[in-house]
Amino acid sequence: MHIQDAKQRFFWLTISIVLNSAFNALTVATNMGSAVWTASAVNLSHWVTHSTDPAIASQALGIVLTVYGVIVALLDMLLIGRFDLSRLVRNILFVIPFSYLVQFIVPFWSNVIGIKYLHGDFSHPWQLLLLMTINMIGLFGVGAAVSLYQRANLIMHPNDDLSYIIRFRYLKGLATASQMLSYIPPITIMIICFVANQHQLWAVNFGTVWAFLTQGWVQGWSDKHFIPSLKHHFKTRA
Template sequence: MKAKNDAPLRSRQLIGYFVFSILLNGFGNGLTVAMNLGSALWTASAVNLAHALHLTLLTVLLAEGVAVVLFNALVLRRLEWRRIAGNFIFMIPFSFLVSWFAQLIGMTPLVALPLMWRVVLDLFGIVCTGVAVSIYQRLNVMLHPNDDLMQILRFHFLHGNAALAQPLSFVPPITLILICVLATRQAYALNIGTLFSLVAQGAIVGLADRVVFPQLKHRHLVV
């Protein structure tokens, strides 16, 4: 196997793209949690697990990340220590970032806006998440384990099709959500945003690949 499309980037460009994408993703996820009108599937599963187990969102985000790192190794049928290290380096500050943005936005007047505007903001948060995933997947320096799973499915099994890979990568969080809802008889962070994430986030990632920083190509892909 060989790496493809290793487009050169200056260190300053690489850092700039990466910092922007992780902040955008943290903001998007935090916004959907604060609006409580449906989060992206992984975030929604973490919110429901946090309520079911009486744990903090931060704790569950970290635990989910560890579980997905192990699952990714099973899918690849090998341990890639550089990849795993990148997953952990990304996941830990990102989990804090989502929790921080959710708390910060929750203290603003945005959460008291009329329903229509909160729906718009929630969907905007999903779009932000999809765009951010597109950017740092193309950089491919380090990825959140959840997005690494989508990347693995996309390029190892689905010939680069983001619209198929994203919903397939959502099977584990959907399963967790169903278990939590059956156990607690309550549903959290599930609404129109969750449905929008399920049906559209993969397409958003694919579209962003073409129109958001189109000069940025997928790097270091091993296929």
């Protein structure tokens, strides 16, 4: 790897971790539906804390996202057919800052920026419309950030590495199909949480369906149009 290429990839990796954390936190703050993996983790947080209070559950979100990520990283090892310690370590190096950044940024969006004040009985239609718009912006940002660090391909969140493995090892580069297949584990977890949490779901709303249908497309679009000078380096992670 050339030094200049390595610097460029590391720079965009750093930017993508911050963007991904911030935009995931934004979708949690709107409560209009998070990306599928994040929504799954939010419901796990409620389950493990035995609480219906989002403020209490959010205190466990960082550790839940971290443990969740480690488990998925081990699943990735199964899919590539070998135990790759270097890849596992790189996945975990991504998980830890990402997980706790999400936990710490949610209160910023909710309390400092004031998104929590848009919640309520939606007596004004613009409240709901604004929340939905903010949520879609957040989900688009998540997809674009994932595209960045998949192309940088230095370290990657295990959830997105799962999609990446399916995409390039099994589906000949098809972004949308690989993204939908990778959603099977978190959707299964959400179903289990729905039963365990007395038929309640959190962070599952319009945005979750929107993310399920569009995230693969957003990543494919971002590959070509968002920092197009950054190309995929999947051969270095075969």
